[in-house]
Amino acid sequence: MGGAPPPLLEQPWRKVSEKYRENLEFVKSYQPENKQVKHLRILLYGPVGAGKSSFINSVDSVLKGRPAVRAQTNAISEKSFTRQYKTFKFHKNPGATYPFVLSDIMGLEEDFDSGVSVKDVKLALRGHVTEGYKFDPDQELKEGDYGYNSHPTLEDKVHLLVGVVHADSMSMLSAEMVKKIRDVRLAASELGIPQMVIITRVDEACPEIKKDTSNIYKSNYLKEQVEGFHLQLGLPENCIFLLKNYSHETESNDKVNAAIVCALKQMLLYGDDYLNLET
Template sequence: MGLETQKNGLHPDDIINALKGHLPEGYEFNPFHPLSDQKKEFIQNPSLSDKTHILVSIVSADKISRMSVDVIDKMKNVRAAASRLKIPQVLVMTMPDKACELVNKDVKRIYYSKAIKEKMQICSNELGLPMNCILPVKNYHEEGMLDNDMDILILNAMTQIMNFANDYLWNLQQHAIQK
């Protein structure tokens, strides 16, 4: 579960603690009680390897227009914390085939689809991410065989995610050298 429900989802403060590196290995999330700095398992002085190097959000293309204001506000809150920490952020937009018949017929048409561009624009407007940080990918869910066109989208998204994370680490290193 993500941020959708209070009953069994994640508490945004725990996500922010994860960004900062305060959560221990194997931490069990509690939607009602996020980890506080008063608890013994809270990592007071996290190392670089404890910290998050990129925030990746995942949203379904066919559901972005129906997301509740509460979920969008939680996502914005987490994004704002990541921005303050200078952590790069991307959004993986899944299920474009459910949001666009053109893409459903031919995934290679994903970047030509007006419907997908509109969904990406909604994500950008609602969450404040630039369009180049919204990565559409088609999920494997009915396919019996691998599909090179789907794989290209997934590999492109992974490559961009790794590049953003590497740039973040490189910038941290350059900042440390300058001190």
């Protein structure tokens, strides 16, 4: 008999829960093989409101074992809340940090004269944007400007580019937004920088996930979203990850953590592959 497919598959199409402890141990013990850098740099980019800052907070929450708020977020405004180029380090203890960082950038917006300029994102990829630079949608950063790094080191450059989109956005991404994302992706490809996408707010997109976060990779709907982003953005499906960011939780939750750690482990692996090519 026909009919709609069941909302949940019997088996997950990607295993995260079973490997949570193993993946977390990898993340906490990771060290770059390339000794020219102290930190592997991951740049987050994507449309306004996709959850870049929330992902930074979620990573901090996982590493600390409790919900944490490092990056400021705003769920009300349709404009980017992040205005500056800001890099987040994560503390192991008072005297040491984990050897990877997440760099946050102003969000992409549909209009050509709002949001971060695609050219500014490309400059960030090459390490030309200094920490704390305030993005101006009306004026792209150029050599000689305050905030332009003329001599970036390997440490300044981006080692992995991560697009952030929310689960219900595939049908809402305009042609202009898709073009901006593809332009950024092409620039990263030309530089040999590996790329991933994380799909956030999965609990809002799928009722079955809201009931039980561990079912993320059993959801037929979310599997279709991954396939759709694969076709729309041109990324392989094994470079697209689903997760729920910490939002209302007041305690650590292993079911939430598992998908975050799965994605983070892959980020470190892909970024390390890039750094090894630069040795």
